[in-house]
Amino acid sequence: MKIYHNLSEFSKLENAIVTIGTFDGVHFGHQKIIKQLVTKAKADGGESVILTFFPHPRMIIDPENQDLKMINTINEKAEILKNLGVDHLIITPFTRDFSNQLPEDYIKHILVENIGTKHIIIGYDHRFGKDRSGNLTDLKASGLHFGFTVEEIMEQDIHDVAVSSTKIRQSLLAGDVGLASDYLGYxxxxxxxxxxxxxxxxxxxxxxxxxxxxxxxxxxxxxxxxxxxxxxxxxxxxxxxxxxxxxxxxxxxxxxxxxxxxxxxxxxxxxxxxxxxxxxxxxxxxxxxxxxxxxxxxxxxxxxxxxxxxxxxxxxxxxxxxxxxxxxxxxx
Known part of the structure; x- marks a missing residue:
């Protein structure tokens, strides 16, 4: 797996199969999505790409809140993703300027021009761009214009991911490392x-x-x-x-x-x-x-x-x- 700490380090691909997220814990729910990504890339003769962010967006948007703790460090996360067979990991520095991009600029400059996205696997409630105003409908419309397809992760799958992430943190803080490991899968x-x-x-x-x-x-x-x-x-x-x-x-x-x-x-x-x-x-x-x-x-x-x-x-x-x-x- 190749790792990039800025989009400027990444060379545009001919057939990038992409998913986006923080993936903290890379637990069972995340692994389901990532395996789907890797399988799709192999089936289409493309390369799997994960676009993630560091620091966590909440650390930048709400810097006064020090309660947010991560299940994985960025190095730990990279090691797990490597073992899942991902081809490329882009760790994008998350800044206020980055968060203030218009949704259409985010799609055009990052997903299309920088990465070369041909297929994106994303949650039904994924939000992006300034004030989180971009959504799945925008992605699908842009896909028709720029020539990429969008695969929606259904609501129940997203709900399962969110619940397990919360339970992992709660379990670890309570000392129940056994239950946390059950959700993580390791x-x-x-x-x-x-x-x-x-x-x-x-x-x-x-x-x-x-x-x-x-x-x-x-x-x-x-x-x-x-x-x-x-x-x-x-x-x-x-x-x-x-x-x-x-x-x-x-x-x-x-x-x-x-x-x-x-x-x-x-x-x-x-x-x-x-x-x-x-x-x-x-x-x-x-x-x-x-x-x-x-x-x-x-x-x-x-x-x-x-x-x-x-x-x-x-x-x-x-x-x-x-x-x-x-x-x-x-x-x-």
């Missing part, structure tokens, strides 16, 4: 860099890797303890998609370990900041500065303030046993 994950902590975990027999997430818009699950798998390798790096448009965000064969993750403010030691930490089982390597991927598989318990480190240590041992029991149950 385990929810976070990517981050291992940074130095205060090493309290080492003193009680549960050393943890502290994870720093650079993307502040990334949704983090609710506070608590989770069973996770951790993917890493000595040379695992998240290559910048800007520096290398065709870079994969993951090493193809990372080492995978079991572990238990903690998200919270560490109330037992009167912590003041929210931490993301993982205790990786059967692991004793130094990995400071390394990027890792953590897959959330099961919620174990909520965060609790204990009477002291001794009580916390006893509970952590129980958490580890529960985590190992979970892995044993899914490996049978």
């Amino acid at each position: 385990p929810f994950s976070i990517f981050g860099r291992v940074i130095k902590g205060d090493k309290i975990g080492r003193t009680i027999g549960f050393p943890t890797a502290n994870i720093f997430i650079e993307e502040t818009y990334k949704l983090i699950p609710g506070d608590g303890i989770y069973a996770v798998t951790v993917e890493l390798s000595s040379d695992l790096k998240f290559e910048s998609l800007k520096e290398n448009p065709e870079a994969s965000t993951l090493n193809l064969k990372p080492s995978i370990f079991k572990g238990m993750a903690y998200i919270g403010q560490r109330p037992t030691i009167n912590g003041m900041t929210r931490n993301i930490e993982v205790n990786i089982f059967d692991f004793d390597r130094e990995i400071y500065g390394q990027d890792i991927k953590m897959n959330f598989l099961k919620f174990l318990r909520h965060d609790v303030k204990f009477t002291g480190l001794e009580a916390l240590t006893i509970q952590l041992q129980k958490d580890k046993e529960a985590t190992l029991e979970y892995f044993a149950s899914i490996e049978k």
